[in-house]
Amino acid sequence: MTGLGALFLSAAFVDNMPLTLFLGLCTFLALSRSPEAALGLGVAMTGVLGVTVPLNHLVYTYLLAPDAWAWAGLPEIDLSYLSLIAFIGVIAASVQLLEMLLDRFLPAIHAAFGVFLPLLTVQCAILAGSLFMVERSYTLAQSAVFGLGSGAGFALAVAMLGSIRTRLAYADLPAGLRGLGIAFVLTGLMSLGFAAFAQMAAAE
Amino acid sequence: MARTTDPWRTLTDPLIRQNPVTLQILGICSALAVTTTLATAVTMSVALTVVLTLAAGLVSAIRRHIPDTIRLIVQIVIVASLVIVIDQVLQAYFAEISRALSVYVGLITTNCLVLGRTEAYARHHAPLPAMIDAFGNGLGYSLVLVFVGAVREFFGKGELFGATVLPLVDEGGWFTPLSLMLLAPSAFFLLGLLVWALRSVLPEQSEAPEHTPPLRTEPAE
Numbered sequence: 056m057t058g059l060g061a062l063f064l065s066a067a068f069v070d071n072m073p074l075t076l077f078l079g080l081c082t083f084l085a086l087s088r089s090p091e092a093a094l095g096l097g098v099a100m101t102g103v104l105g106v107t108v109p110l111n112h113l114v115y116t117y118l119l120a121p122d123a124w125a126w127a128g129l130p131e132i133d134l135s136y137l138s139l140i141a142f143i144g145v146i147a148a149s150v151q152l153l154e155m156l157l158d159r160f161l162p163a164i165h166a167a168f169g170v171f172l173p174l175l176t177v178q179c180a181i182l183a184g185s186l187f188m189v190e191r192s193y194t195l196a197q198s199a200v201f202g203l204g205s206g207a208g209f210a211l212a213v214a215m216l217g218s219i220r221t222r223l224a225y226a227d228l229p230a231g232l233r234g235l236g237i238a239f240v241l242t243g244l245m246s247l248g249f250a251a252f253a254q255m256a257a258a259e
Numbered sequence: 260m261a262r263t264t265d266p267w268r269t270l271t272d273p274l275i276r277q278n279p280v281t282l283q284i285l286g287i288c289s290a291l292a293v294t295t296t297l298a299t300a301v302t303m304s305v306a307l308t309v310v311l312t313l314a315a316g317l318v319s320a321i322r323r324h325i326p327d328t329i330r331l332i333v334q335i336v337i338v339a340s341l342v343i344v345i346d347q348v349l350q351a352y353f354a355e356i357s358r359a360l361s362v363y364v365g366l367i368t369t370n371c372l373v374l375g376r377t378e379a380y381a382r383h384h385a386p387l388p389a390m391i392d393a394f395g396n397g398l399g400y401s402l403v404l405v406f407v408g409a410v411r412e413f414f415g416k417g418e419l420f421g422a423t424v425l426p427l428v429d430e431g432g433w434f435t436p437l438s439l440m441l442l443a444p445s446a447f448f449l450l451g452l453l454v455w456a457l458r459s460v461l462p463e464q465s466e467a468p469e470h471t472p473p474l475r476t477e478p479a480e
Contacts, residue, residue: 077292176331177369179371240448
């Protein structure tokens with residue numbers, strides 16, 4: 056149990072997707088103009104990552120991994136080179152499904168967060184979650200925790216950046232630095248802060 | 260989007276004026292992750308430019324046959340197939356660099372730059388202009404990558420392409436490497452400063468303030 060808890064914390068803080076691994080930055084920067092939008096994006100990310108990483112784990116282990124077809128008498132079939140297409144397909148399908156389910160059963164949540172869902176199909180952080188899952192050979196439980204953890208880390212980071220950017224109203228920035236420029240610098244400062252978590256993990 | 264048909268403008272506009280990374284906020288993830296050394300930055304740029312150009316050509320060639328509702332999936336499948344080919348080529352011939360790039364080659368699939376250009380340009384234009392536009396955007400992206408990669412490797416290790424330029428203190432030289440340059444935050448700072456520099460030269464790119472302070476209801480003491 057402690058193993059899973061530690062994995063959740065490490066996925067959320069030490070390997071924070073946008074701040075230490077540079078993943079999902081496009082949406083991270085584009086949608087952090089206001090804290091509300093940022094929070095919506097974060098919640099949507101957590102949901103989608105928590106669903107797709109374990110799903111892709113199942114797809115990989117039972118369909119694509121080198122020994123997956125041994126039970127059918129075809130031990131030499133190795134489909135792992137197809138994983139990229141398979142993962143993207145799973146992600147696109149589950150995002151679509153999630154959007155339809157939310158629309159049908161929880162229209163209030165859909166109205167608040169629904170606009171971000173289609174964007175998440177092409178979010179690098181989501182695909183990367185699945186790719187890391189294969190690279191580090193997690194079990195099913197581990198991949199679910201890893202997905203939720205990295206989603207939570209992303210939500211935390213994007214909500215923080217959104218709040219900081221609101222406070223920029225009080226800062227008199229040079230014209231060229233406004234918007235994207237200062238967002239990069241802020242992200243860099245936050246990334247410095249998160250580097251401390253990596254030090255804590257290394258010190259243990 | 261400039262509605263110009265002049266191929267030279269289509270090619271050169273994305274280099275500086277419509278740069279995909281600094282103005283359109285596209286393809287930033289990989290731009291930062293792979294720029295610790297110049298060699299990986301150049302490999303990534305070439306891989307991305309090839310994928311982008313071919314994908315734009317293909318999408319544009321079948322643009323009249325893609326139903327609107329499933330166009331995203333069709334485009335992603337085209338891009339993903341191209342990326343798998345590139346990934347296999349890199350693993351076969353540049354094993355060292357392929358390991359350094361790790362998952363980021365696979366992530367070209369979801370690089371918003373590729374999908375952004377196929378969605379915004381290739382879907383409405385003939386194959387040749389679409390490929391020129393894609394190639395120009397690939398070059399613009401490469402410019403930023405090579406610049407950031409060069410700065411980070413030069414100041415972080417005193418090397419360019421792995422060849423020593425500034426002799427390090429450890430090896431009897433005088434240059435103390437700035438190890439911060441090799442860590443994540445420096446990439447953000449460099450890109451932020453690059454955006455600032457570009458917008459000082461081209462002031463029409465700067466954005467309006469995002470938030471204004473709330474009006475004071477009581478006079479100050």
